[in-house]
Amino acid sequence: MTTDAVALSAELIRCPSVTPEEGGALVLLEALLSKAGFTCTRVDRNGTPNLFARWGAKGAAKSFGFNGHTDVVPVGDAAAWTHDPFGAEIIDGVMWGRGATDMKTAVAAFAAAAVDFVTETPPDGAVILTITGDEEGPGRDGTRALLDWMKDTGEAMSVCLVGEPTCPNEMGEMMKIGRRGSMTFYIEAEGVQGHAAYPHRAKNPLHALVDLLGRMTAEPLDQGTEHFQPSTLQITTIDCGNPANNVIPAKARATVNIRFNDAHSGESLIAWAEAMALAVTMETGITFALNPDISGESFVTPPSPFVDLVARSVEAETGRAPELSTSGGTSDARFVKDHCPVVEFGLVGATMHQVDERVPVDQIETLTRIYARILKDYFA
Known part of the structure; x- marks a missing residue:
């Protein structure tokens, strides 16, 4: 991979983007994506920061979408952290910081995979990234605002993958095909x-x-x-x-x-x-x-070629066939499902929202390879 997803993860973690603050995270991503040829639009609503980025033609017959968020929950007692919650320090192969699992690293992984994919093997279609700064907050003006804007302007995703952490203990063990x-x-x-x-x-x-x-x-x-x-x-x-x-x-x-x-x-x-x-x-x-x-509302994306493609890609990179699950809380997939078929796959979420949130660096690298494989196979 040409784009360093680990370095990008660290840059994003260092942005203090506690909901509803943008913290510089979307500015950083817009610069990266614009340089790679993505058309970027800030879709802020009622003070909530959101970013839409598309590579390829508007209205393409085939478009793959990623959805994620750069806002994070408060750090709580900063003195209780082993390392600076916005320091993104890497100690013994583990990256520490707020958003390390939920979900700045996944945003970095799909942004890096998308940039390298369209640069090295430009597809016949479009790659779309919808990134909000309001997933951890009320959620009224985040992904909802992006989807409303897309409907009004004729933008559309054929399918979408949300990068929320989905694996309970081991990388690759679970993907979400719905939510309660x-x-x-x-x-x-x-x-x-x-x-x-x-x-x-x-x-x-x-x-x-x-x-x-x-x-x-x-x-x-x-x-x-x-x-x-x-x-x-x-x-x-x-x-x-x-x-x-x-x-x-x-x-x-x-x-x-x-x-x-x-x-x-x-x-x-x-x-x-x-x-x-x-x-x-x-x-x-x-x-x-x-x-x-x-x-x-509850929803499920039933088994389909899209679901199978994501599952195969996860198994190819991790050696594990992911369980197709609807467990857990809510995510912005509950809004995306009204736009197009949606599934979720991301990191192990064991430390999300906790003091000392952290992730092994090799998980970020694996996730980036999974997203890259999904893009390659989707447009093959």
């Missing part, structure tokens, strides 16, 4: 405040809220589906802000997070929760506001 949906209910129960010694003069919203939460958690949502593990529901907080031990509060709140498979949709789960809340209201007189927030 994710939604949150911000529940508020409203009753009547009163003295704890005279409960008949009040309506305790906490009792009703606990009843509702008990019903929501009493039975599993499902037993799993063909491509997905069982859906999960977690109560993440309950609060009423009441400092007095002898006052029945007027309001109580709870937050519930659901990770759901393709047996459900966000709307079907809203209907399920509303029916339960109504039943509790009819029995207690306590009213509920559920306030749902759907951050992504």
